[in-house]
Amino acid sequence: MKIFRRVIISLLSIASAFLICAILIKIQRNSPIEVYKALYAYGLGSWFSLSSTLNTATPLIFTGVSAAVAFASGVINLGQHGQLLMGAILTAILGVYLNLPGLIGIPVLVVFGGFAGALWAGVAAVLKKFYRMDEFISTLMLNFIAEYFTIYLATYPFLDKKAYVPATRLIKRIYFMPDVSGLSLAFFVAIFSALISYWYIKKTRSGYELRMMGHNINFARIGGCSVELNTTLVLLLTGFLSGLAGGLLILGGTQHRFMKGIGANFGWDGVMIAIIANNSIIETLFYGLFFGALKNGAIGMEFETAVPSEFILLLQAVIVLVVVGARSAIEYYTQWIRSLAKLKKVVSGND
Amino acid sequence: MRKVFLVLLIILTISILGAPRRVAYVINGSLGDQSFYDSGYSGIKQLEKEFGVQTRVIECNFDPSLYYPSLRTAAQWADVIFVISYGFEEELKEIATKFPNKIWVNIDTVVQDEKGIISSIDYREEEGAFLAGAVAAMVTTMTQLPGINPQKIIGAVGGDDDIVIRSFVHGYEQGAKYIDPEIQVKVIYVGTWDDPAKGKQAALQLYAQGADVVFQIAALTGFGVLQAAQEVGKYAIGVDSNQNPLVPGHVITSDLKEVGQSIYKIFKMIIDGTFEKGKVYSFGVKEGIVGLAVDDYTKKILPAETVDKILKLQEMVANGTIVVKPYVP
Amino acid sequence: MAFVEMSKIYKVYPPNVVALNGVDLSLERGEIHSIVGENGAGKSTLVRILYGMIKPSSGEIKIDGEKVQISNPSEAMKLGIGMVHQEFMLIPSFKVFENIILGQERSTLGFINRKKAAKTVQQIIDQYGFGVDSNTVVSQLSVAAQQKVEIIKQLYKKAKVLILDEPTAVLTPQESDELFEQITRLKGQGKTIVFISHKLDEVLKISDRITVLRKGQRVTTLENKDVNAIELAKMMIGRNLSQISKRESQPGKEVLSIKHLSVRSNRTNKEVLSNVNLSVRAGEIVGIAGVEGNGQYELVQSIVGTIRPYSGEIIVNDTDLTQAPIRERRKLICYVPQDRKYSGLALKATMLENMIMTHHLKDEFKKGLLALDWKKAYSYAKQAAEQFDILYRSLDEKPEVLSGGNQQKVVVAREFSLGYTLIVLDQPTRGLDIASTEYIRRLILQMRDAGKAILLVSADLDELMQLSDRLYVIKDGKIVAHIDPSKADIHTIGNYMLGVVN
Missing domain, CATH: 3.40.50.300 (P-loop containing nucleotide triphosphate hydrolases)
Structure with a gap:
């Protein structure tokens, strides 16, 4: 029943966001139907569109799940961006120099990417444990360090002299992630990681402790949960997930090398998705796919209708506002209506 | 009336011959830089006007995750695709191979695939930069101009530290030394293409170090260089488009790279049937694609004899009297 | 005609907590009117409605027979209704008179005549015999004196009705006696005092009339002389207090x-x-x-x-x-903490999740290397909830919807069934x-x-x-x-x- 309600709320919110944006399109003298048709056609409409969407959604799912797990545990890890970059750069560098057969090399490189992310988040964990520094600030600041550090690596020591932009050399061909007619295996890794995370947080004893920390840290501490250890664990785990996103971006993306800007906005989009999803992993998965479809469909939409693809950013923003707003608004108004009904009952009961 | 008829005739021939009707312009960055990307865009608009083709511009806004889907969608939609492909050469090759019947024109860098599908427009930017360096060197020694100090220092602000920018700098230095071997050239690479605030900061730093003229080679970031020149009463040289009017009295000249012109030129060849797939088209001062913008704004700043000297230099580069050495990484 | 007349006041807090269920309250000029009741009976809600802090769900308020809408405290102030809260709202570094005139400054051309203000305030203090120096810095005053400052502040604002919310909770017995004397003096000057307390002896000592609330309803309003403490307590809880008997301990x-x-x-x-x-x-x-x-x-x-x-x-x-x-x-150790909302419960987690806390450390709830045996957890929680008479609908429900008593029972049930x-x-x-x-x-x-x-x-x-x-x-x-x-x-x-x- 509860799940049903949540699905309904989400769908209604998305629908109303689309409606609001339809009005804006209309004001701009374009046809909303054409725009949405193109969005659908290029986002989901064909196997090519669908597979591109799933590929686009892959890093979003990782960073989204990373943020969702962290937030649900009351750990404010905002360092997905930096952790992703660190994962990406390590994988990119090892992918050039490491000599392993592809079958072993690919998983090894992916895991190394994850470790790089975990290690980077681990810096925040160390700062928290020994210097009581809030992870909210430290992860945020570590993003900047990672950003410039990786650009430095790609511009100077590991620069591909033949590249036109700061970039490392192409990784070995054997490490390119295989795909199933255009759909990268990285997507399946993402789904698998999300499901594992879901199981961990929902079913395990440690996951239970994490969630209770997220609800009320004093309750968890008094109840005997290892709060400090768990916080470290969450940082490492969510850092690992973001690092995986980076590693897979190199192996499974289209660049196969680290280049400036490769992290795009995946980190922050992930945080946004986790917030819309109310830190639920399954919803994060859904919104990751949904936003992937929007991002991917936007380009085709621009070709077909000449509506600029920036419009999608607007649509995204409206969706975020409506979904998050609707959640509390619906809660508020159902309670308000229930209180009115109760009042009526009490008043009539007295007469 | 005759002209209209001619245009109609051209359009008709094109459609009968199955000539291109849809043109896409896919860029790694974003429009609005008033130089490089915008210059190409003006060419695209010209195609629309003159040949009646449908055009679309896809801006990737420096987001690598958009490169592949953008190209792929462009390939589905358009007949001719002009690409500014910094950083996505691999993707370009991959998709061009999948869509070999489309016409692929890569701009500003040379991308060559095994099957010879992609053509490239390569600019001899070192030639324009040479001229810019010569102008800068002349100006920094003209202490009679307001704001010029006796130090023989000129500067340049680059976007990224990459091959194209290095070849600009290479030409710029050659030009400066051609005028006066004692000239010192200071370069700052800011590492971003769309942040005027950082460009301004870098330029201010160069001016503070004694440079009188700063050459901007940083797209939108470079707009801050022009602003900085105005703020401290010094001089700047624009890039790609004619930026002289943007900050009148402080932008001496602009090192033009007429991306739009070259797009137009190539498209005309496609219509004429003289276009060759897989070829590298090299454009420089001689072809009138690269060169300095010398206009009334320039003449207001510099005395007439200096302007003449500049134009003469430009001619010497065009006719081969002066050979500018290209940058070899 | 009564001075203040509140009739048929209802208040339902969303979603369905009935705080006030058709309560009437009438206040006369120059009386001390006590409102008594258990925690959660609705005393605070009722007076906060009068003071404009809470909006009633329905009901009306009349002052001097005229219907009024009080939507915020400053409107209440204008109607001559003042309230002294349990938490004082004074600025410690300000002097007494500065605190009192704060927000009510009478100025000429934007300048406050501080001497004059101090004098006016001192006059009020002397008039009612509060014995406070208007030039003292508030932080140097005792709690009792600070309370007086709060009362003076209301008088300075020309309050005709003065609501005191559990004023004696922070006072020693001697200080309470002094407060009662002052209240009586205020009554003599025609002020109406609304006195909220659950200490019945105090109530009986000073009140003219007493209104008893129980579970959001008014039980009765009666003259002080008609009642004694035992009767009052019975009205408050609705039945006689039963005696808990205990056996001799065997340590x-x-x-x-x-x-x-x-x-x-x-x-x-x-x-x-x-x-x-x-x-x-x-x-x-x-x-x-x-x-x-x-x-x-x-x-x-x-x-x-x-x-x-x-x-x-x-x-x-x-x-x-x-x-x-x-x-x-x-x-x-089984442990019931003092603040169930702070550390006893996670109000937004489910009942089941709340019930399994600390139990999850036990071997019997382990399943495999990492997993928790949720099936076992469920049957334990269900059995414990029944054993401890918790009123709930489902173990998926959140404790935030339970009453305070049931929330506490969740904590107690969990801790007692640990068995240590x-x-x-x-x-x-x-x-x-x-x-x-x-x-x-x-x-x-x-x-x-x-x-x-x-x-x-x-x-x-x-x-x-x-x-x-x-x-x-x-x-x-x-x-x-x-x-x-x-x-x-x-x-x-x-x-x-x-x-x-x-």
Whole structure:
């Protein structure tokens, strides 16, 4: 029943966001139907569109799940961006120099990417444990360090002299992630990681402790949960997930090398998705796919209708506002209506 | 009336011959830089006007995750695709191979695939930069101009530290030394293409170090260089488009790279049937694609004899009297 | 005609908590009108509606026969209604008169004539005989004097109705007496006083009329002379208080032993517990009495492990826990914390998740290497919820929708079913209605009879007297007395608490 309600709320919110944006399109003298048709056609409409969407959604799912797990545990890890970059750069560098057969090399490189992310988040964990520094600030600041550090690596020591932009050399061909007619295996890794995370947080004893920390840290501490250890664990785990996103971006993306800007906005989009999803992993998965479809469909939409693809950013923003707003608004108004009904009952009961 | 008829005739021939009707312009960055990307865009608009083709511009806004889907969608939609492909050469090759019947024109860098599908427009930017360096060197020694100090220092602000920018700098230095071997050239690479605030900061730093003229080679970031020149009463040289009017009295000249012109030129060849797939088209001062913008704004700043000297230099580069050495990484 | 007339006031807090159910209240000029009732009876809600802090769901308010809408406190002020809250709203670094004129400055051309203002304020102070100097800085005043400043502030604003919300809660008996004198004087000047309290003796001492509320409904309004304390209490709780009887305790072996325990405050580095020695044996309830803030909290926290003592030993079942982490301690100790919302429950998690806390450390709920046996957890939680009479709809429900009493039962059910010999209770019945309180007290006795060792910290002396087999009194972090409650009376204990005797 509860799940049903949540699905309904989400769908209604998305629908109303689309409606609001339809009005804006209309004001701009374009046809909303054409725009949405193109969005659908290029986002989901064909196997090519669908597979591109799933590929686009892959890093979003990782960073989204990373943020969702962290937030649900009351750990404010905002360092997905930096952790992703660190994962990406390590994988990119090892992918050039490491000599392993592809079958072993690919998983090894992916895991190394994850470790790089975990290690980077681990810096925040160390700062928290020994210097009581809030992870909210430290992860945020570590993003900047990672950003410039990786650009430095790609511009100077590991620069591909033949590249036109700061970039490392192409990784070995054997490490390119295989795909199933255009759909990268990285997507399946993402789904698998999300499901594992879901199981961990929902079913395990440690996951239970994490969630209770997220609800009320004093309750968890008094109840005997290892709060400090768990916080470290969450940082490492969510850092690992973001690092995986980076590693897979190199192996499974289209660049196969680290280049400036490769992290795009995946980190922050992930945080946004986790917030819309109310830190639920399954919803994060859904919104990751949904936003992937929007991002991917936007380009085709621009070709077909000449509506600029920036419009999608607007649509995204409206969706975020409506979904998050609707959640509390619906809660508020159902309670308000229930209180009115109760009042009526009490008043009539007295007469 | 005759002209209209001619245009109609051209359009008709094109459609009968199955000539291109849809043109896409896919860029790694974003429009609005008033130089490089915008210059190409003006060419695209010209195609629309003159040949009646449908055009679309896809801006990737420096987001690598958009490169592949953008190209792929462009390939589905358009007949001719002009690409500014910094950083996505691999993707370009991959998709061009999948869509070999489309016409692929890569701009500003040379991308060559095994099957010879992609053509490239390569600019001899070192030639324009040479001229810019010569102008800068002349100006920094003209202490009679307001704001010029006796130090023989000129500067340049680059976007990224990459091959194209290095070849600009290479030409710029050659030009400066051609005028006066004692000239010192200071370069700052800011590492971003769309942040005027950082460009301004870098330029201010160069001016503070004694440079009188700063050459901007940083797209939108470079707009801050022009602003900085105005703020401290010094001089700047624009890039790609004619930026002289943007900050009148402080932008001496602009090192033009007429991306739009070259797009137009190539498209005309496609219509004429003289276009060759897989070829590298090299454009420089001689072809009138690269060169300095010398206009009334320039003449207001510099005395007439200096302007003449500049134009003469430009001619010497065009006719081969002066050979500018290209940058070899 | 009554001065203030509130009729048929309803208040439903979303989603469905009925705080006021058609309450009438009428106030005359120059009377002291007390409102009494249990926690949650609706006293505060009712007066806050009058003061414009809360909007009623329905009902009307008339002043001098005229219908009024009071939507915020400043409108209430304009109608001559003033309120003194339990928490004072004074600026400590300001002088008395500055605090009083704050927000009501009378200025000429934007300048405040401070001398004149101080004089006007002093006149009011003298007129009502408050005995406060208008030029003193507020931070130097005692709590009682600060309360007076609050009252003066309302008078300065020309309040005709003065609402006092539990004013004596922060006062000593002598200070309370002084307050009553002043209230009586104000009444003499024609002011109307609304006095809220749950201390029945005070109410009977000063009121002209008394309104009794129970569960959001008005039971009655009566003249003071018509009633006595026992009748009033009966009206408040709706039935006679039943007596909890207890058997003689049969203490067994020592379960908790605290030796030379000393704790320093992290902030001030002052000793908050010094050289505390106590022991609790199986099958007995040991009470800790004391004025709040004398080290009880630190004592409990050191046992549970959130505070590290700097010297001494804490031994439970022969295991030295002095340096053990909380997790290890919770494998030996059942613990009901004093604030269920702060650390007793996760209000937004499910009932099941709340019930399984600490139990999840037990081997019986492990499944495989990492997983928790949710099926087993569910059947345990269901059985415990039934055993402890928790009123709930489903284990997926969130505790935030439960009443306070049921929330506390969730905590108690969880902790008691852990089954460890040592039970530490910190204010186990605070803020609960009488029925829940009684229920929990009976449970505590049952646990004792089942052989548990129980340490009970409570601010409620009656509770301590009723339940404890032995009683320690704590003052300034030291144990000052060890008493057999069956042989002592409440006044002796009070004297120890206040440090009157040594």
